[in-house]
Amino acid sequence: MLHALMQTGFPLLGLLTPPSGAEYAALIPGAIAALVAMLVVLVDTFHRPGTRRDYLAYISAVGMGVVVLSCWALWDSTIDRPVFHGMLYLDKFGLFFAALAAAAGGLALLQVPAYMNFQRMDRGEFYMLVLFSVSGAIFMANAADLLTVFIALELMSIPVYCLAGYMRRDGRGAEAAMKYFVLGAFSAGLMLYGMALIYGVTGTTNLEYIGINLSRVIETGAVETGFGMIVLGVLLVLSGFAFKIAAVPFHIWTPDVYTGSPSPGVGFMSTVVKAGAFAAMLRVLFVAFEDPMLRGGFYGTGWVDVLFFMSAASMVLGNTVAIMQDNIKRMLAYSSIAHAGYILLGIVAAGARPEYFLFNDAVLFYLASYTFGTVGAFGVLSYLGRKGTTVETYEDIAGLGLKYPFAGLMMGVFMFSSAGIPPTAGFVGKLYIFRAAVDVGVQTGEFAFIGLSVLAVLTSVAGAYYYLRVLVCMYMKEPTRDDWVEASESKSARLSLGICAALTLALGILPATMLELSREGVVDFQGVPASVREVQREGGEQLKQIRDAAERSREPAPKGEVPQG
Amino acid sequence: MMFEPTLFHYLTLAAMTFCIGVFGVLVRRNAITLFMCIELMLNSVNLTFITFSKYRVDMDGHIFSFFVMAVAAAEAAVGLAIILHVFRHKRSVNVDEANRLKL
Numbered sequence: 001m002l003h004a005l006m007q008t009g010f011p012l013l014g015l016l017t018p019p020s021g022a023e024y025a026a027l028i029p030g031a032i033a034a035l036v037a038m039l040v041v042l043v044d045t046f047h048r049p050g051t052r053r054d055y056l057a058y059i060s061a062v063g064m065g066v067v068v069l070s071c072w073a074l075w076d077s078t079i080d081r082p083v084f085h086g087m088l089y090l091d092k093f094g095l096f097f098a099a100l101a102a103a104a105g106g107l108a109l110l111q112v113p114a115y116m117n118f119q120r121m122d123r124g125e126f127y128m129l130v131l132f133s134v135s136g137a138i139f140m141a142n143a144a145d146l147l148t149v150f151i152a153l154e155l156m157s158i159p160v161y162c163l164a165g166y167m168r169r170d171g172r173g174a175e176a177a178m179k180y181f182v183l184g185a186f187s188a189g190l191m192l193y194g195m196a197l198i199y200g201v202t203g204t205t206n207l208e209y210i211g212i213n214l215s216r217v218i219e220t221g222a223v224e225t226g227f228g229m230i231v232l233g234v235l236l237v238l239s240g241f242a243f244k245i246a247a248v249p250f251h252i253w254t255p256d257v258y259t260g261s262p263s264p265g266v267g268f269m270s271t272v273v274k275a276g277a278f279a280a281m282l283r284v285l286f287v288a289f290e291d292p293m294l295r296g297g298f299y300g301t302g303w304v305d306v307l308f309f310m311s312a313a314s315m316v317l318g319n320t321v322a323i324m325q326d327n328i329k330r331m332l333a334y335s336s337i338a339h340a341g342y343i344l345l346g347i348v349a350a351g352a353r354p355e356y357f358l359f360n361d362a363v364l365f366y367l368a369s370y371t372f373g374t375v376g377a378f379g380v381l382s383y384l385g386r387k388g389t390t391v392e393t394y395e396d397i398a399g400l401g402l403k404y405p406f407a408g409l410m411m412g413v414f415m416f417s418s419a420g421i422p423p424t425a426g427f428v429g430k431l432y433i434f435r436a437a438v439d440v441g442v443q444t445g446e447f448a449f450i451g452l453s454v455l456a457v458l459t460s461v462a463g464a465y466y467y468l469r470v471l472v473c474m475y476m477k478e479p480t481r482d483d484w485v486e487a488s489e490s491k492s493a494r495l496s497l498g499i500c501a502a503l504t505l506a507l508g509i510l511p512a513t514m515l516e517l518s519r520e521g522v523v524d525f526q527g528v529p530a531s532v533r534e535v536q537r538e539g540g541e542q543l544k545q546i547r548d549a550a551e552r553s554r555e556p557a558p559k560g561e562v563p564q565g
Numbered sequence: 566m567m568f569e570p571t572l573f574h575y576l577t578l579a580a581m582t583f584c585i586g587v588f589g590v591l592v593r594r595n596a597i598t599l600f601m602c603i604e605l606m607l608n609s610v611n612l613t614f615i616t617f618s619k620y621r622v623d624m625d626g627h628i629f630s631f632f633v634m635a636v637a638a639a640e641a642a643v644g645l646a647i648i649l650h651v652f653r654h655k656r657s658v659n660v661d662e663a664n665r666l667k668l
Contacts (some may be wrong), residue, residue: 161647165650168650173651185640192606192633203623
């Protein structure tokens, strides 16, 4: 009975050998982020009262730039096995997310001086909290063990709970922090119980060995006794991730927390926390829960089906409720729920069968495009303001597009990207996600996938309404209160908005580089079972050729030649 | 015959404690009580980990439970500060009164 379950031993992980020198490279991006956080605290103690803290934003941004550079430097020296006795990976997938988290963190921090000077809350702690959270997100993307996943998750979340309550004179901040904290700790508890059950069935916390042992348990027919525990464990771990990515039905906290938190902090928590959680989720799903029994889809009921319904519900609820909002931050909160639904659609498509694993590159690309658009959109809300007040409602921004052309232009780019209108990153991201879903639907003959992508297209059309409403308010309405809102003089905020907009447009017009990076990220995703590794080895080139051919066919035919057929 | 607790008993105890914690979070309205219920959940997780660890003669579960304790302590520090912060604004820690942000 349960004994048979417990007999599935696993080889020891070479516990007595110290990690080799090359393995320490896996720590570099996360460690730099943590060191920059400490440096910021240290520098802030020497701050001269009465002066501005813009330099902290620049220090943090430069530090985050160093993290991105370190990822670039490590890009070709990845290791094809877990390091530190199976605790971390050093692969391109992890480095992709590390660079993304660092870039988003740095860009969000550059917007902080503008917001905090309007609010008279210029303090050094904000930078430290964000930087530690970035470090947590980086370790989460590199995690190879449930223990690392859990610790990195908490390292990422606990600073963000503080961030939510940062505006301490505003009662709404306190409320947001409490809601986020109570629900966050609750979901962490659920996830931990799931991890305990998985550990009980498999006898290990290492993701790869969990994958191997779960398959063995399911094969040997010990399923009768252990299957309940496995199913409960998988569902509880999934619910923990679903909370962090704000997917329906674990989204309740999102609008309240986003409304009560400071705008640059929301830009951060809606992108980096989501990216870190998605990265760890992909690791856990495709490394530990990769067994066809657990995967489900066409074999039965598994996590693919669970995510399928979460995706559909998130897209529909996020997009419809966002239409009814009067507060832009709440609208963006619901839209972030909808975006989580689109990303889940990509994971569902890639998870349907082991051979579709490489479709995950659409997920990576979408996360990158979503990140820069969202950090930028919240950046515009931080950039506009007036002493002691924030810019939140449609009424607040009425007529500002013509008064402050820079803010209006930037908002235009970010809203176009979020709505998925070319030539912005959001369009290409949606295109690849929907194409992956349709491809899987056509190849497998499973029309539910095509149905879901049709739903995704329809809901994103609904989404265009509320994104464009922001622009209508900014350009076509008269200001309701004269001289109510002004634009910040902060250069760093303008720099951050400029970089976000440039990246959003660059990913939309020339997506090839980022697509190539996301493709390499999924091809060099370590820890997957042998069948998927085969696909990675062969499919990497294949996928590239298919995409290249598609790119070529889109180019106009040369003049003077009549296209044949 | 002496009663000898087995794996089943420990796991049932842990599952019951966990369910009491979840139930408490769902029905109680005092933020401090909510927080206690969350701690109860984490402790039942620890009990589960240690039971499996003992049963399998494997140290991973013990190590995991140490980390859970350390993280729970960090969470408690932040959580109690947040509850204090709410109390300053509202003069109450009842979560029903935290309703300025509407759904």
